[in-house]
Each structure stands twice: as C-alpha cells, then as structure tokens.
Amino acid sequence: MKINVSQRDDVIILTPIGKIIGPAVSDLRKTIDEQLANFTDAPKFLINFADVSMLDSSGLGTLMGTHVSVVRKNGRIAVINVGANIKNLIVRSRLISVFEHFDSEDEAIASLTSDG
C-alpha cells in the first residue's frame, strides 16, 4: 500500500492506494502519526478512499485509533469517496455517525475549514 499525503488550506489529505489490510495497516498508522505529530491543536484530516480497494477490521481499527487521536487534540476527521463495501463495514461498526462523510473533496474542505 502506498499513501499520498497532500495539504489543502490547513487540511491534511491522506490518499491511501491499495488494500488497507493486515500488515499494511501499520504503514497507514505511521503516516498518520507522523502528520499528527505536527499538530498541537485542532488537526484536520481528510481521508480519500477513492483508491482503496479493500479495508479489513485492522484497517478499521486504524481509522478509529486515528479518530481518537484527532478528537483528543480537538481536531476533525472526514472521509470521502467511500465505496460500497467499505461503507458497509463502517455502517456495521456504527461509525457512519462518527466519521464526517462528504461527497467531494471541495465539500469536505469547505466544511473542515469552516468553524464547524
């Protein structure tokens, strides 16, 4: 798995590519932790799932762990381009209300950069 990191306004956009499963999960976690370390307050993350073909329970654990870290720093985390299978898992785990979900990057950025 490869993870592209970019920034728009003050939002860190993470775009993982491939399957977020098993051992690859620690990579995503490492990338996120590196980014998180740059923030003392109110980190804003957007995770783009457009190129993620698979997410397993370990991957979900990483997302939730990230969510905890971000919320602890009074930050926000949003997701876009979540495919049907991944959405299914997120719904089942009752995380649909936890992750802010948007239809496009523009919408997500607009929301994250508002005082919201």
Place this chain on the structure above:
Amino acid sequence: MQSASAEETIQRLVLNLSELEHLGDAVVSGRGNFSASSQAYLRIVLDTLSVTDGAILRFHPNANELTIESSINVDDDSLVISVHPGEIAAMIQFPVLDLSRPPLVLEPFFDAIQPQLKRLGAHLWAPLKIGEECFGVISLGALPARIKMASWSRKLVNVLANYVSRQIAHSRALEEMKTAKFQLFLLSDIAAQMGRLLDTAHLESEIVHHAVSLFDARGGCLLLMDAMSQRLEMKSSFVMEAESNPEWEDLSISLQGNGEVHPAVSLLRGVAAQGKTLIRNREKEAEFFGAKNLMVVPIFGREILGVLVVYDKEEQHGVTADFTQRDGILLEAFANQAGVVIENARLYQEARERRRLQTEIEEASKIQKNLIPSTPPEIPGYEVVGLSVPHHDEVGGDYYDFIKEPDGLWGFAVADVCGKGMQAALLMAMLRMGLRAEVARHNDLRSMAAALNALLYEGSTTDTYATLVYAKLDPARGMLTSISAGHNLAMVVRRDGSVNRLEKGGLVLGMYPDDLLRQIVEYEQETTILSSGDTVLLYTDGITDTLNLDDEMFGEARLVELVTERRNATATEICTAIYNAVQSFQGEANPFDDLTLMVLKRK
C-alpha cells in the same frame, strides 16, 4: 664511413633486439614487469643508438604528468613535467621530435619545459604509443653525429620506440589480466563467505567491505529498498581512514520524490528506478561522497533490492583512477552475488519468523479452544446451537459463549476480535472473562457494554478492539434483550417468515476511552418477544462477507432467504444448512475469515 657506421649500428640492433625479445618474453610470461624492465629497455635503446644519456618518461593520464620511469646519466629522477591532454594528442602525431626544431604546435610546450629538458639532456623525444593511447616518451640525449646525419636514424628511433610501446602494452594487459583473475578469485571467495551470513546487518557491512576491497577503493556504501515505504535506506557505509561514519549514514531517499535534491541523490534514485549501472568520473555527483570518482550498480533479487556505491579506485601511485566499463561489469557481477545472499538471508529470517509464529499460534489455539463451549446448554422450550470454524488453521478472532445468568436467564454472545495470533487470543480471553464478570454485575446491557468497553480499552493495545452481539433470554417470558457493539446485527426470523433485525447498540469495544465514547454516542439496547417457531441468528462477518471466485459476497440477503425458507427446521438443521450454503458458495475461493454462527429457536 657512413656505411661502416650503419653496419655497426645494425649489428648492435640485431644483438639488442634479441635481448629485447628476451625481456619482452619475461614480461609477458609474468616473470617481470615493465617498471622493473624499463631500465633494461632504455639501456638497449641507448646502446643501439650509441647515445650516452636518456630516460623513459611515463604518462599518467589522470594527473596529466610525465614522470621518470627509468634513466641513464640523468641526475634528477624526481623530475615531473606537466602536460595537457591536447599536447599529448599533438605529440603522438609525430614519430620522433627533434627538440631543437619542434613542430610549431608544440613550441609553447617545449619552451615552457626548457629547464626540465635541460636536466634530462634531451635532444630527441620519441612518443611511446599504441593507436591513440600514449604511455609516455623516450627522451634521448644527443645522437652521435654520424648516426644523426643518417637518413634512417629517425626511422630507427621510431622502430625502437614502437617496440618498447608494445612491451608496455603487453605488460599492462598482463597486469590487468592478473588483477581480473585476482578479482574473480575474490568474487567467488566472497560469494562463498557471504553465503554463510544470515544476519542481515552483518551481511550488509560485509558486502560494502568486500566491494571496496575488490577495487582498492577509498569507500563505498549500500542502500536497500524498503518495500513498504518505497524508500532507499542507507544500510551500511565504509570509508577508508575515517574514524566515524560519514554524515550521510542515515540517508533515506524516497523513490517518488521529485524535489530539489543533490545530484548524487537523483543519481542513486535513477539507478534504483532504471536498474542500470552508472559510472561518474570527476563529476559533481561524486562530491556528495567526498569522492572524485563514483560507480553505482543496482542489486537485484527477484526484483530491485537496492544499490551499491563504490568510490575512488586507487592506482599504484596513490592517484585516484577512473572507473572503467570493465570495473562496472565486475561490480555488477559482485552485486548479483550480493543480491542472491541478501535474498537468502531474508528468506531465512522469514522462515524463522514463521516458525516463531507457528509456536505462538499453537499456544493461542490452545487458549482459544478452551474458551469456546463444547456443548450448548439445555433450555426447556428452546433449542440452541453454536458453530465456529477458524480461518485455515490459524487462531481465529471469533468467539461465542452461552452464559448462565441469575434467575434462570441465559445470555448468548458472539464476538469478533480484531487481529490474529497471540494478541487476538489474549484479547479474546480478556473479553470472555470480562463479559462473564460484567454480565453478573449489570442487569442492564447498556451499562454492561460500557463497562466492558472500558475494561478492554485499558487492557488492549492501540488499534485493537472487539465487536460483540449479546442477547439475554428470559426463557419463561420469551423475552430477548439484545445489544450490538459494532457487530453484525442479530436477526429474528419469525414463524410467519417476517424478519426483524436487532439494531440497537453502539460502538466497538476497546477502541474508544470511556469519556470519549459517552461524548460520541451512548449504548442502546432493545427487547423483542420470541414466540413459538421464531428463530434468532447471531453471526460474525465470516458468514456474510465470504467471497466466491467472482468476488461476490455471500451477503445478508442470501442468509435471510435461506433461514426464511427453512424456518420450520430445527436450530441444528438451520445451522448446518447455513454452513453448507456458505461453503458451497465459497467454492474454490479462499476463506475470508473465521466463521461463527449461533442459532436459537423457540420450540
């Protein structure tokens, strides 16, 4: 007069040529070398020409210098003449140079070196060359007047110079052959030595040391590819005569990067990306390593493993020599061997890790087997059955349990622990212990779930968690209260074929700290009444997420349809039917996960 002297000279030549032949044989057969024999060559040349003083000057192409290789009747052997490549190129166009009347193009050069020429007592220079390559010059003092006047005198000097040139070429080819032979010997020896090394860190430093010694180089380093991060990481570096490792020992190069970087970094990146050897002599890429000359080769296993750098090959005279194409081929051959041993060492370590994991899995399996109940309870008016099939032979993350609660109540649990192996087995043991303890302590499933979450949060590592569906049955009243902590929803298939999903619940267990959990969402529970003929299904995603060869999911709809059709069968029959249906759906495809199922039926 002239003819007599010519005859005399020819006699000398014939005699001396046979001695030259003899010397040449010695050089070519490896018994001597040019440096040692050059004095003898010079003596033969001077003797043949009846000249009293002279010298053989050797040309050093890197230093652009001529130095004295051997001399007769010259006082100062340490004499050095600087010469430009252009001047050498001009010089070798002339078989013999009369220094009293040098060609126009070389006049400034000879003017500039008048003092050295005087010390050499030089009157004639004959370039030593083969083709366009110059080895040096024979510098001769004054020829005797009678020879000097002869028409063939220059031709004779030229013939002798050509002969000496050829001997130099022979001796050099032989030296190269000997070096190559030695290097090949080293290479096979190195391969044998390295093949025995299985500790990767040790192996990495050995590879660098051997590569450096193969070329008598000043230093070298090894960068290997990290497959996960797609970066070239510095693994080992070595510099002759340096006490500490250089500052770039932590070098880490992203293959994707395209920012402003040192030319050497993009060079290394290029070699890894294109898999082609690069040689840079006296270019700025080498500066990065504090070097003059640099050679970089890719290391291949089944795919690109990394790059190997060697810099500053030393010549005999302490001068840094250019890396040649032949050096490149040799380093490639070495890198091929290195690739094989690196890959072997990795495979060995993977195998060792697998063995370690295997032991852990066996231990964890034992724990897990003890956690899952062997027989379902007898509950009057009900039939209940559980089934759990681990994924392959590994330790599963699934768990189910029947828990006898006070007042004749029964609890049914199906859980899925995230992760595999020992960590999952431990979390599962903790979940089982915690569940049994909290169930006894809480009448309310909501507070039970919150307490269990807090317990697992404290006791588990980051990013590990469990999902759980728990249903509590009051058999006498047919009352079933349920909660789902991030788990697949339980479903009730009624006698009339209608289906209810038991949707109430909350987040997974062990992931969110208690305070944060309450901030996000509180757990909820729900109660339903079971009538005769109603079937309750608790299951893990191993059922619904099973894939077939077309990558289709078994899905909830198939499950509902199957249970609805068989709603009049017994719990055991329904359980078996579901398991068989999932198995036949999966066909030849790989199992997705553990598969766990519990069926409760009111008779």
